[in-house]
Amino acid sequence: MAAAADAEKKPLSTRVVAYQIDAKLDPATHSITATESLTYLNLTGQPQQTFPFHLYLNAFQPQSTFMTEVRLSGTRGNDPDSAWDAKNFGSITVDKLEVDGMGDLTGAMQFIQPDDHNAADHTVFQVTLPKPVAPGATVTFRMAFHDVMPVVVERTGYKRDFFMVGQWFPKVGVWWKNQWNCHQFHATTEFFADFGTFDVKLTLPHDEVVGAGGDLVSTVNNSDGTKTLEYRSEDVHDFSWTASPHFTDAEDSWTGSAGTVKIHLLMAPGNMASAPRYLRALKGTLAYYDKWVGPYPYDRITVVDPEHGAFNAGGMEYPTLITAGSTWWMPKGLLVPEVVVEHEFGHQYWYAMVATNEFEEAWLDEGINSYMEVKVMDALYGKDTSMLNFPFAQAGDGEEQRTSYLGAPDFDPLTRFAWQFRSSGSYAAVTYGKTATVLATLEKLIGEEKMQEAMHTYFMRYRFTHPTGEDFLKTIEEVSGRNLRWYFDQAVYGTNILDYEIWSADSDRVNWYEKENPLTRSSHQQVYRTYVTVHRKGDFIFPVDVKVKFDDGTSALEHWDGRDRWVRYTYERKAKLASAEVDPERKILLDRDFFNNGRTAESDDRATHKLLRIWVFTNEWISQLVAWFT
Amino acid sequence: MMSTSQPKPKAFAAGASLVWRRQRILWWIFVVNLVLAFMGAAGASHNLADDAGVTLNHSTEAARRLVHGFDMSALQELGSLPQDPLRGTSALAALPSILFLLFMLFATGGILAAYYEDFSLDASAFFEAGARCFWRFVRLLVYFVIAMIPVVIIGSIAGKIYDHIDDVSVSPYASVWFGCAAVAVILLLLMAIRLWFDMTEVIAVAHDERRMHKALRLAAGVMWRNHHSLFWLYFRISVIGWAVFAAGLYLWMIRLHPESGAKALLLSQAMILFWIGARLWQRASEASWYKQYREAQAVSVAPPEPIAPLIPTEEELAGAPR
Numbered sequence A: 001m002a003a004a005a006d007a008e009k010k011p012l013s014t015r016v017v018a019y020q021i022d023a024k025l026d027p028a029t030h031s032i033t034a035t036e037s038l039t040y041l042n043l044t045g046q047p048q049q050t051f052p053f054h055l056y057l058n059a060f061q062p063q064s065t066f067m068t069e070v071r072l073s074g075t076r077g078n079d080p081d082s083a084w085d086a087k088n089f090g091s092i093t094v095d096k097l098e099v100d101g102m103g104d105l106t107g108a109m110q111f112i113q114p115d116d117h118n119a120a121d122h123t124v125f126q127v128t129l130p131k132p133v134a135p136g137a138t139v140t141f142r143m144a145f146h147d148v149m150p151v152v153v154e155r156t157g158y159k160r161d162f163f164m165v166g167q168w169f170p171k172v173g174v175w176w177k178n179q180w181n182c183h184q185f186h187a188t189t190e191f192f193a194d195f196g197t198f199d200v201k202l203t204l205p206h207d208e209v210v211g212a213g214g215d216l217v218s219t220v221n222n223s224d225g226t227k228t229l230e231y232r233s234e235d236v237h238d239f240s241w242t243a244s245p246h247f248t249d250a251e252d253s254w255t256g257s258a259g260t261v262k263i264h265l266l267m268a269p270g271n272m273a274s275a276p277r278y279l280r281a282l283k284g285t286l287a288y289y290d291k292w293v294g295p296y297p298y299d300r301i302t303v304v305d306p307e308h309g310a311f312n313a314g315g316m317e318y319p320t321l322i323t324a325g326s327t328w329w330m331p332k333g334l335l336v337p338e339v340v341v342e343h344e345f346g347h348q349y350w351y352a353m354v355a356t357n358e359f360e361e362a363w364l365d366e367g368i369n370s371y372m373e374v375k376v377m378d379a380l381y382g383k384d385t386s387m388l389n390f391p392f393a394q395a396g397d398g399e400e401q402r403t404s405y406l407g408a409p410d411f412d413p414l415t416r417f418a419w420q421f422r423s424s425g426s427y428a429a430v431t432y433g434k435t436a437t438v439l440a441t442l443e444k445l446i447g448e449e450k451m452q453e454a455m456h457t458y459f460m461r462y463r464f465t466h467p468t469g470e471d472f473l474k475t476i477e478e479v480s481g482r483n484l485r486w487y488f489d490q491a492v493y494g495t496n497i498l499d500y501e502i503w504s505a506d507s508d509r510v511n512w513y514e515k516e517n518p519l520t521r522s523s524h525q526q527v528y529r530t531y532v533t534v535h536r537k538g539d540f541i542f543p544v545d546v547k548v549k550f551d552d553g554t555s556a557l558e559h560w561d562g563r564d565r566w567v568r569y570t571y572e573r574k575a576k577l578a579s580a581e582v583d584p585e586r587k588i589l590l591d592r593d594f595f596n597n598g599r600t601a602e603s604d605d606r607a608t609h610k611l612l613r614i615w616v617f618t619n620e621w622i623s624q625l626v627a628w629f630t
Numbered sequence B: 001m002m003s004t005s006q007p008k009p010k011a012f013a014a015g016a017s018l019v020w021r022r023q024r025i026l027w028w029i030f031v032v033n034l035v036l037a038f039m040g041a042a043g044a045s046h047n048l049a050d051d052a053g054v055t056l057n058h059s060t061e062a063a064r065r066l067v068h069g070f071d072m073s074a075l076q077e078l079g080s081l082p083q084d085p086l087r088g089t090s091a092l093a094a095l096p097s098i099l100f101l102l103f104m105l106f107a108t109g110g111i112l113a114a115y116y117e118d119f120s121l122d123a124s125a126f127f128e129a130g131a132r133c134f135w136r137f138v139r140l141l142v143y144f145v146i147a148m149i150p151v152v153i154i155g156s157i158a159g160k161i162y163d164h165i166d167d168v169s170v171s172p173y174a175s176v177w178f179g180c181a182a183v184a185v186i187l188l189l190l191m192a193i194r195l196w197f198d199m200t201e202v203i204a205v206a207h208d209e210r211r212m213h214k215a216l217r218l219a220a221g222v223m224w225r226n227h228h229s230l231f232w233l234y235f236r237i238s239v240i241g242w243a244v245f246a247a248g249l250y251l252w253m254i255r256l257h258p259e260s261g262a263k264a265l266l267l268s269q270a271m272i273l274f275w276i277g278a279r280l281w282q283r284a285s286e287a288s289w290y291k292q293y294r295e296a297q298a299v300s301v302a303p304p305e306p307i308a309p310l311i312p313t314e315e316e317l318a319g320a321p322r
Helices: A002-009 A064-072 A270-292 A336-354 A362-381 A397-406 A422-445 A448-462 A470-478 A485-491 A518-522 A605-628 B011-021 B023-052 B060-067 B072-080 B087-118 B122-166 B171-207 B212-225 B225-254 B263-299 B314-319
Strands: A016-025 A029-042 A049-055 A089-098 A124-133 A136-149 A158-161 A160-167 A174-176 A179-181 A196-205 A211-212 A215-223 A226-236 A241-245 A249-256 A261-268 A298-306 A316-318 A321-323 A387-389 A391-394 A502-511 A526-538 A544-550 A555-560 A568-573 A575-584 A599-600
Touching: A002 A321, A002 A605, A049 A136, A049 A179, A049 A502, A064 A422, A089 A124, A124 A136, A124 A215, A136 A391, A160 B263, A196 A211, A211 A226, A211 A249, A211 A261, A211 A298, A249 A544, A261 A270, A270 A298, A270 A336, A270 A362, A270 A448, A298 A336, A321 A336, A336 A448, A362 A397, A362 A422, A362 A470, A391 A397, A391 B072, A397 A422, A397 B072, A422 A448, A422 A470, A422 A485, A448 A470, A470 A555, A502 A575, A502 A599, A526 A575, A544 A568, A555 A568, A599 B060, A605 B023, A605 B060, A605 B087, A605 B263, B011 B023, B011 B225, B023 B087, B023 B263, B060 B072, B087 B122, B087 B171, B087 B263, B122 B171, B122 B212, B171 B212, B171 B225, B171 B263, B212 B225
Parallel strands: A016 A196, A261 A298, A298 A321
Antiparallel strands: A016 A029, A029 A136, A049 A124, A089 A136, A158 A160, A160 A241, A174 A179, A196 A226, A211 A241, A215 A226, A249 A261, A316 A321, A387 A391, A502 A526, A526 A568, A544 A555, A544 A575, A575 A599
């Protein structure tokens, strides 16, 4: 029994950091005053004297690198020309920094800009200690800091008396690949941190309903009308929290292979109709991840529904706390609340547990997560209706990911550092859409079972570590037993375009020089020569199937390695061509243009006519509206 | 002057009857609208046929994703192709709208003359009436745009108030209700302005009035004295038009099988036909109302019994002392 209890208590991760934070929220000034104690365990294998820290909230300053990049090409929820005023500015100030046994080092703090040398960017500072910390030893930093929260523009901040507090404390960088990894905060980058423990005390007004990424340990009601909540979280790399006096906490639970998970669904006023939708999506995602990927080891998950006007706080992930997104008017056929909850919960596996470097290899989190999002959404809501499900229009999540990829298919490889993409649009198209499509195509290539096994193996092997892209790719090769470098080189590391088309397809009488005998034709005695030419339009080489159907119901299936630019198939049969199609089962989702994949001998104008009808009607209708002015 | 105690003109039914009896107008407008819209759409359709690598008519993918249902991502995919077969769709839609606007500016004079006179105008009379009123109505269009400025200002103020309420209110509904109220007020304002200009056009035709500012003043007076009956007339027909349009949209989008081609075409065109009919119904009702109004006015201001003339008769002159 004792051994079992010990096993239960055994940390899930290698705990490098131990944070103790005591914070007080002042809702009137939208600010937080806090002290932080960070004990860092030096597992780098060498003495460490200089330590970098993130100060993410300083990104919300006009001259920051983040803001400069937003002005260049926007970011999630913010156009380049989005209006910014004083309310949108946020900051974090470290008023004091002491190191146990080394004294006050406030004066030794120094802002650094490892990515772009923008001296006005204060999102990273470093401190050099008077003496190094020996390998295996610990060092404790004690800081007093002050946050000024912005109105929510990017994940974190406030709206009225709603607070979503993320990336709010000085966070130490990660020793990775034999050097410190502590990037500035960019418009498109997310986060990277070491595992450990968090003991956080939050003091805030008594009427606040609070959600946090930790277990509530104690609640103390203070005499000044405030309360102090104490949270503990283990084997995580971040801690976030939310507060609003208007939340409704819809509690629920789900039981999986690792035990019962308590669900806190914090619903904003006016959005309660979305609560059952959130819960269905969340429980379905928990179940499918448990079945396909691995157990969810935490005993809690908090879902925050941001209040209206704070939409940019939504759709974000933190360890054991995610933010969703809905509105009071959300139609049932538009599965936005479902997709957001699914996606953000999926991050618990890839961002929170596998914990890849989101600055440098964002595709490993966002992309793998988007691939899994499609799998889960399709399983829960149907392949063709998992994003849009109206009687008059449908769309599957997989198609939406592919459409996103088609928006910027050849500018950036998956492996580009997040802030070095051509634009935020290209970052989103490639990191989310293209990665999901690359993995969906890979699944067709190696088989669904192997792919599932690979995902499971990757998760179980690398959870609570910081694996790289190569770790992921090698795991797939290992599980599938195949050398897939040819594919990875083009799809992951390259920007090759994949596009196959039926260039031409036609039938001709073999005895074309003779007058056609109608009797021969009607009795299927006429021999035809059919030519089908398949063209590789893009520079992405991928083996493809070609299916040729004839008008007597027979068909021929060809397999082409795709190495040459084109191939021609010739048939002599007592039947004419009905259709020719490259990749008839649509296995190659990376194909840029599906509309040129197949060609029919007979014309079918129904699609064109349908579009024409809609356009004519729309034009007529617009004309009528314009004519209202006369 | 017509007093409110006088019987109200029965223009609602009379307008519908006029549209029915003068159907040729309805069909002509429908045909012109259809032809122009088709010309705009055919360009986009031609792009699809020529530029999508293979034509959609021979594409197995098109049949799969666009015929059996309507896959929105298929349309997105078409738009993202390098050859962009959907290019110019909006530009191609703009031109027919402008041409139709010009056509209506020209035709409105003839339409209103036909409705006001309740007489089947021959082509030359119709075009003569249209040509006579064309530049008047172009000037009126300028006045209309000017009249819209206050509405735009009100809309902008309402937008700012909406943003403020949305910003400070915890519940999303406070701003929503305000928004609904603001939209209702703006719609009513738009209806009132349109009605005012409709009546101006009727007066311009009925009185052959060239001075549009005078016609506007007259129409404003008529509206001021009869705002209730006129607005109710316009409002009822608007509601019927929108209700039928919504019902048609429901049938098309929800009830009709995605693969049905002819039925969808007939239904969509029936919706447009009824929409045009509803607008003409408004114009015919307004014309009929004004005609009845003038007749009633003529009765109410009929000259009194003849009084003794101030100029003496010859007999009186003959008997008068010299």
